[in-house]
Amino acid sequence: MPANTINLFDPANRSSRRVFIRGVGTISLSLFASLTLGGCETIRQQIENRPVRRRLRLGSVEVDNDIAILTDGVARMKALPSTDPRNWTAISRIHGTADETAGFCEHASTHFLSWHRAYLYFLERIIRKLTGESDWALPYWNWNQNPRMHPAFRSASSTLDHPRDETDMTGLTAFQNVRMNAIMGEPNFFEFSSQLEGTPHNMVHSTIGRDMVLGSAPIDPIFWAHHSMVDYCWAKWNIELENSSPGDRDWIRTNWTYFVNEDGESVEMSAGTTLLLPLLSYRFEASPVGGFVAPDLRPSRPIPSPQSSPEEFTLLEERIRKGAIIREEVLRRFEIVRDGEIQLTKPLTLDTNIRGEQLTNLMAASNTGERLFLKIDHARLPPTNDFYLRVFLNMPDANVMTSNSAPQFAGSYAFFGTASRHANVHSEKHRKTDFLINISQTIERLSQAGLLEANQTISVQLVPTPFRERQLSRPEARLGLAAVDLTYSRAIVELVE
Ligand SMILES: [Cu+2]
Numbered sequence: 001m002p003a004n005t006i007n008l009f010d011p012a013n014r015s016s017r018r019v020f021i022r023g024v025g026t027i028s029l030s031l032f033a034s035l036t037l038g039g040c041e042t043i044r045q046q047i048e049n050r051p052v053r054r055r056l057r058l059g060s061v062e063v064d065n066d067i068a069i070l071t072d073g074v075a076r077m078k079a080l081p082s083t084d085p086r087n088w089t090a091i092s093r094i095h096g097t098a099d100e101t102a103g104f105c106e107h108a109s110t111h112f113l114s115w116h117r118a119y120l121y122f123l124e125r126i127i128r129k130l131t132g133e134s135d136w137a138l139p140y141w142n143w144n145q146n147p148r149m150h151p152a153f154r155s156a157s158s159t160l161d162h163p164r165d166e167t168d169m170t171g172l173t174a175f176q177n178v179r180m181n182a183i184m185g186e187p188n189f190f191e192f193s194s195q196l197e198g199t200p201h202n203m204v205h206s207t208i209g210r211d212m213v214l215g216s217a218p219i220d221p222i223f224w225a226h227h228s229m230v231d232y233c234w235a236k237w238n239i240e241l242e243n244s245s246p247g248d249r250d251w252i253r254t255n256w257t258y259f260v261n262e263d264g265e266s267v268e269m270s271a272g273t274t275l276l277l278p279l280l281s282y283r284f285e286a287s288p289v290g291g292f293v294a295p296d297l298r299p300s301r302p303i304p305s306p307q308s309s310p311e312e313f314t315l316l317e318e319r320i321r322k323g324a325i326i327r328e329e330v331l332r333r334f335e336i337v338r339d340g341e342i343q344l345t346k347p348l349t350l351d352t353n354i355r356g357e358q359l360t361n362l363m364a365a366s367n368t369g370e371r372l373f374l375k376i377d378h379a380r381l382p383p384t385n386d387f388y389l390r391v392f393l394n395m396p397d398a399n400v401m402t403s404n405s406a407p408q409f410a411g412s413y414a415f416f417g418t419a420s421r422h423a424n425v426h427s428e429k430h431r432k433t434d435f436l437i438n439i440s441q442t443i444e445r446l447s448q449a450g451l452l453e454a455n456q457t458i459s460v461q462l463v464p465t466p467f468r469e470r471q472l473s474r475p476e477a478r479l480g481l482a483a484v485d486l487t488y489s490r491a492i493v494e495l496v497e
Contacts, residue, residue: 044306047280047313051124051137053228054285056150066139067152067160073127073136074221075159085264086126089219094258095119096215096417103215104258107416108432110190110246111254112197113234114271116227121277122259122267123224129262137282140228143175143204144289153222162220165209166467173404174203174412180290182411182438184237187369188491189245189326191436192237198435201230202414206385207467213385215417233289235278238320239303241292245275247323247496275320322496331370332362332488336460339379340481344387344472347399347463350484357454359443362488370490372443374410374460377434379480381418386470388414391437392461394451400465407449411437412465433482460484 054063077088084090096103106115124138141150147169153160154167169175179199186192204226205212211220218224237243246252252272261267278284286294304312334354342348359372374391392398395408404412413435446452464479466472 041307044310047306050280051135051282052285053137053232053282054139055142055145055287056139056152056225057146058150063139066136067150069131069133069136070127070139070221070224071152071159073131073133076130077126078159085260085266086130086262091123091126091260092216092218094260095218098211098214098216100215100417104256105215107197108434110193110251111271113193113230114254114274115256117231117234117274117277118256118259118269119218120224120227120231121269121274121281122261124282125262126260138224138228140232140284141222141225142229142232142287142289143169143200143226144177144180145287147172147175149222150225153225160221162222163210164212164220164222165470166207169204169207172203172207172412173409174199174414177290178441179411181292182441184233184241184289184292186438186491187243187493188328189243189324191328191373191491192243193234194432194434194436195438196230196233198413198432199411201226202416202432203388203412205416206388206414209385209467213416217417231278232284232287235284236286236289236292238275239279239316240286242319244324244326244493244495245320246271246326248325252323272321275323276317279317279320319495324496325494327492328489329492330487330489334486336484336486337481338483340484342462342464342479342481344382344464344477344479345475347461349396350460350462352458352460352486354458354486355454356447356452356456356458359458359488360447360452360454363440363443366440366488368490370488371438371440373487373489374437374439375434375483375485375487376413376437376462377482377484379433379482380478381431381433382415382474382479383418383477384472384474385415385418386473387464387466388412389435390463390465392463393439393442394446394456394458395461396459398461398463400463402463407445407451408442408461410439410442413437439486460486 054060054066057063074088077086077091080087082089093102095105106112120138124136128134128136149167152158155161173179183192183195183199186195205217208220208222211217212223238245252270254271255268257266257268259267259269288294304316306313334352336352337350340348340350362370363372390404390412391410392402392406392408393410395402395406398406398408415432417431443452452458
């Protein structure tokens with residue numbers, strides 16, 4: 001075990017949250033807090049110097065070194081016998097397999113972020129142990145800033161290379177500032193997580209294709225750098241942007257028992273413990289996500305240092321650990337459709353009886369952060385993942401050729417893991433069927449551009465769009481629509497005392 005790394009886990013005792021610190025042992029989090037506050041210099045030092053997850057980029061010696069260690073670690077995991085639980089394929093099977101006959105990954109659930117955080121954390125520990133690089137942490141692919149996959153993952157001779165359909169996210173609006181601003185600015189954890197998963201997260205998986213769109217995705221090394229970015233979005237939202245993760249007991253106590261540690265042993269982790277990992281076990285090199293800049297560019301509110309400002313750090317740790325009771329109060333709900341169907345080769349227009357002025361009046365009255373969401377729930381998931389859905393408002397002639405720069409473009413989302421051979425009950429329950437698009441800004445833009453008449457009813461267009469250079473492999477397939485609603489709601493976030 002690396003000497004300067006704090007290891008956190010939640011042992012058998014599920015009711016009290018405990019941390020394990022090398023040289024100190026397992027202690028309760030409240031004792032831990034009093035130690036950091038009360039002057040235990042070693043602990044503070046270890047937290048201060050926790051490993052850094054850096055942003056993948058060119059021209060940095062440190063990043064090149066992180067990539068070299070990752071490459072070495074992956075090669076060592078691949079070389080382990082298949083009976084070793086730390087073997088590369090064995091670890092990927094914790095997430096899932098191509099035929100969906102195994103795997104535990106949480107998608108379409110309130111634990112999408114926490115489950116994947118735990119999964120990444122244990123991979124990091126395995127690679128540190130196998131390479132002997134105790135300071136190493138998993139770098140992240142900031143697709144918002146660098147939409148092209150880092151060349152180290154694309155060079156034909158590299159262990160990090162893998163068969164893929166596409167490696168460049170340039171031009172896809174799911175990763176651009178307008179969309180990332182709406183997601184990172186979302187105050188409700190559940191709506192934040194749902195949009196982050198359905199739009200940029202799923203878009204990376206399905207744009208890359210091949211293994212990345214199946215349960216076996218972690219077999220492609222880029223999976224880990226992609227999910228390190230998803231993890232950064234959550235850490236940035238929670239720590240830097242001061243939003244709250246769930247604080248209710250059921251969510252916090254959700255416990256997983258099948259992760260594998262650096263010694264190949266089964267280990268447990270609870271969702272509540274994952275909240276603290278980016279604060280105590282590793283940290284992210286800050287970088288912008290959309291219009292949300294790095295905190296080092298905002299010197300008025302830096303993340304407090306455990307060494308030089310232990311009181312503030314302890315307060316931060318408490319805020320992150322306790323979280324909030326979060327719910328969404330729906331003030332208006334407009335039903336648009338029930339039990340519909342989309343043909344993959346044909347855009348679908350949904351007419352509504354919602355008048356333009358109803359929406360502009362609601363937005364004008366919004367004073368406590370209310371927003372308009374389009375909620376699309378699919379009854380049946382598609383048998384293929386070679387397309388994504390684009391959503392337009394008031395544009396009856398929108399089609400695959402229509403540009404996303406049209407003011408009527410509202411957003412996009414993609415599917416993940418639905419194309420597996422045995423797309424059965426198991427996979428359906430782990431797959432996301434409901435998607436959220438925040439349309440507040442689109443409504444504002446349409447109204448300013450004179451494209452939203454007060455007495456005119458609005459229409460919604462759903463446009464299945466094949467990925468660049470790809471032909472639909474199942475053009476005759478149809479997508480079930482369970483429900484499409486437009487809601488006007490506000491987030492209620494009550495901090496846990
Ligand atoms: Cu994923």
